[in-house]
Amino acid sequence: MKAVLLAAGEGRRLRPNFNRPKPLVPLLGIPLITRNILTLRKHGIKEIVVIIGCYGQEIKAHLGTGEKLGVKIRYIHNPDWRLGNGMSAYAFRKDYRPGEKFILMMADHIFQPNILQSFIAAAKKVKENEILLAADRQLETVHDLDECTKIKAEQEYARQLGKNLPHFNAVDCGLFVGTSALLNSLSNAIALKQYALTDAVNMLAKSRQVRLHFVKGCWVDVDDQASYKHCEKLLLQSLVPPKDGFISRVLNRKLSLRITKLLAPTGIKPNQITLCSFLLTLAAAAFFAGGYPLCGGLLAQLSSIVDGVDGEIARAKFLSSNYGGLLDGILDRYGDFLLIMGMTYGWYSVTTGGVALLVGAAALIGAPMSMLFKEKFHALMGKPYIPETHDGLCRYLPANRDGRLFIIMLGGILNLVPAALVLLAVITHLQTAFRLCYARHLM
C-alpha cells in the first residue's frame, strides 16, 4: 500500500517561529514530514507519494528519493495548491492505479505510533466504494478543538463534517484510507468549485460511504507554536518504556526527558550516550574509592538519569537497534560492578575488616541477578519480564537498576556507604529468591 502525504500548503502560522517550510520544521531533531515517513516505514509502508506546492523545491531537496530513509518517494506538483487541499489530494489521480487503496495523510499531523499501526491494520477491510477516516471521539483531550473539523458520527459512519457543526461527537484526524470513491468524489466537488478535501468527504458522508476508525491515543495537527509545544510534550511522554521502575518513573524520567529534548536536535548518537553514562559511573566509582562518597553518590545518580537518555533518543529519532540494547545492558553491568567495588574499597580502606569484603562480594554478585533473571525469562518465554506486572509484592523492592543506583546515591550523600552496600546485598538476593518462587506460576 502507498501513502500519500499532503505537503503543498504554505503553513503560514508556524512560519514566523521557524525559518523553513512547515513540513520541514524539526520536532525532537526530525522534520515533521520525515517523522511521518519513518513511522509509515516502521509499519511496512515504503512507497510514498508527496504532493508538493508552495515550498516544493525545498521539500524535494530535503527528502530526495527517500533512499536515506529506506523508502521510495515520488513527488507530484500541484500548481493549484492555493485553491485548497482537495486539489492536492486530487493531484494523486495521476499516479493512481485502478482498484488501489492508499493511506492519505497530512504531512504535519503527528500521531502516536500505535495509532498509525492500528489504522494501517484496519485499512485491509475497507471496501472499494467506501473510505476510512481516522476520528477522535475523546473530545476532552483533543488539542485546539476550535480549529478541528468536526464529525457527526452515527455508529461507525460519518454523516456530516464541518468546522462549525452545531452538534458533533468526534473530530477528523486528517488521516484516511482512500479508494477510487474518494478520487471520484474529489472530481465531483472540484467541478462544483468546492476545493477542500472536507467538501469531497462530506459528499461521501451523505451517502454513508465514510467509515470511521476511532483512534486510541494522542495526535496533534501541528499548526502553530502552541500545538508544536503540545506535540513535543506528547512525543516525549511516549518515549518512556512500560518496564520502568518506580524511581525511574517518578524521578529519573523527569530529568532524562529534558536532556533528551536538549540533545535530540544535535547529531549525538544513542551509543555515544550509553558510553557517556558508563564513564559517569566510572567516575562515581573512583570518587567512592578515593573517599569522596558525596561526589560518588551524585555522579552515580546522574549516570542513572543519563542511562535513560540513550533509549529515549533512539526511540525519538528511529535509531533503536538491537546492538544498542545489548551494549547498554553489558556496560550497565560493568558500571554496577565498578561502583560496588569502589564503594567496598572506600569502606575497606578505612576499616580493613573482612565484613566490608564479605558485604561487598554479596552486593557484587547480587548486582547482575535482576538482569539475568529478566533476560532468561524473556529468552525462554518469548515475552519480556515486566517488573511492574510480574513482580507481585516484590515490585516494591528497589532492586532494579534505578532503585539500586538511588540507594547508592543515598549512601553517598548521607555518608552511609556500608549501609547502602548491606541494603544492596539484601534486596538483590531477596528479589531473586522471591522471583524464583513467583516464576513457577508465571511459566
Next chain:
Amino acid sequence: MKAVLLAAGEGRRLRPNFNRPKPLVPLLGIPLITRNILTLRKHGIKEIVVIIGCYGQEIKAHLGTGEKLGVKIRYIHNPDWRLGNGMSAYAFRKDYRPGEKFILMMADHIFQPNILQSFIAAAKKVKENEILLAADRQLETVHDLDECTKIKAEQEYARQLGKNLPHFNAVDCGLFVGTSALLNSLSNAIALKQYALTDAVNMLAKSRQVRLHFVKGCWVDVDDQASYKHCEKLLLQSLVPPKDGFISRVLNRKLSLRITKLLAPTGIKPNQITLCSFLLTLAAAAFFAGGYPLCGGLLAQLSSIVDGVDGEIARAKFLSSNYGGLLDGILDRYGDFLLIMGMTYGWYSVTTGGVALLVGAAALIGAPMSMLFKEKFHALMGKPYIPETHDGLCRYLPANRDGRLFIIMLGGILNLVPAALVLLAVITHLQTAFRLCYARHLM
C-alpha cells in the same frame, strides 16, 4: 489428525529380556508406546487410537484414557492379530470417518523427534487416493537391514515392497499417512487372504499410489535385545544440545550420559538434579575455602558433569520446562560465585594480599558475563546465541561454563588456584569484549 498405533502383536523376540509386553518395555524410563504418544503430542497430535490384541489388557491398564499423558486414547481390539498386522491396521476402519487422514505407526518403532515432526508436516499434502510412507535411503546407517522391509523406489514413489527384493534403494520405516485408499487396499488384500500391511501397501505401490517421504535422521524397529541397545544409544546421543561447549562435548557429556542412563529409570526429577549439582558446587567452594583445593577441583568438575544431567533427563522423559531452565541458569550463577569466592578466600587466607582480592573480584564479575550476553542476545533477536557458530575465533576461549569449571578443576588438582583465578578473570572479560565487537555484525 489422529494417530493409529499398532500394538497388537506378541513381540516374542524381546519378551525374554523384559517381563512385560513389548510396547510397555521401558527405554530411558519411558515405555516404547508412551514415548511415541508423547512425541506425537509434542507435535500437536492428541487423538490416539491404539490397536490392541495379544496383551490388550496390560496395555490398556497402563495407558488408561491418556489423560495423564495429555492426550485422548481410544482402544480397538483386533481378535485376529495372529493373522498379521494388516488385520490390525484394518481394525481402524470402525473408527474411520470418510475423507480423514491419519498417522499410522508401529508402537515399537522409535524415531528421532525431528523425523516425526517433518513427517507430520508433510502429511498435509497427501492426496485422498494416495498414502505417504516414511522411507530411509541411507541404507548404510539402517539398523538390522536384513529384517527390514525393502522398497524399490522411483523418484518419490514406491514401485514394490518386500523383505527379499533383489534390488532396492530404500527401506520402509513403518510410519504412514493413511487415507481411505489404504483401508480399501487392506480390504482387498484381506479378501485375498494376504494379511500383512505390506501386502496392502504393495498393491497400492503397483498403481503408483505410495508416495515416499525420505527421512533425515535415525530410527529403530525395537525388535530384540540388540536393537533395543542400539535405540538407547541413539536416544542418548540425541539428548546433547547444539549449544554445548568444547569441554562439554569431549568430556562432560561422555560421563553425564552414563549418569542419565542410570537415573532415567528412577523417579528423580530434573530440578532435583539441578539442586544436587548446586550442592556439589557449594561443597567444592567450601573445600577451596578450607584449603583443600584438590577436593574442591574434583567436586567442581563433578558438579559440571551433573549440571548436564538435569537437561538430559528432562529431554529424555519429556519433562523439559521453562521454569527448569530458569532455575538452572540462576543456580549455576550462584554456584559460580560461591566457587570463586571460596577460591579467593583460600588464596587470600594464605597471603592476605590485595592482589588476591582484586583478581577474585575480577573473576567474580566476569563469571555471569557469558550468560548475560547470551540471554540478552536471545531476548533481543528471538533466537539463541550458539557459541560454536556465533563466537568466531573466540570460540576457542574456554570461557563458557564447561570451560570455566574445567579451569577451576585444573587449578584445584595442580594446586594452582591463583593462576586459575587470573585465567578466569582474563578469559571471561576477553570473551565479553570479543563478543561485543563480533555482535555488531550479527545483529
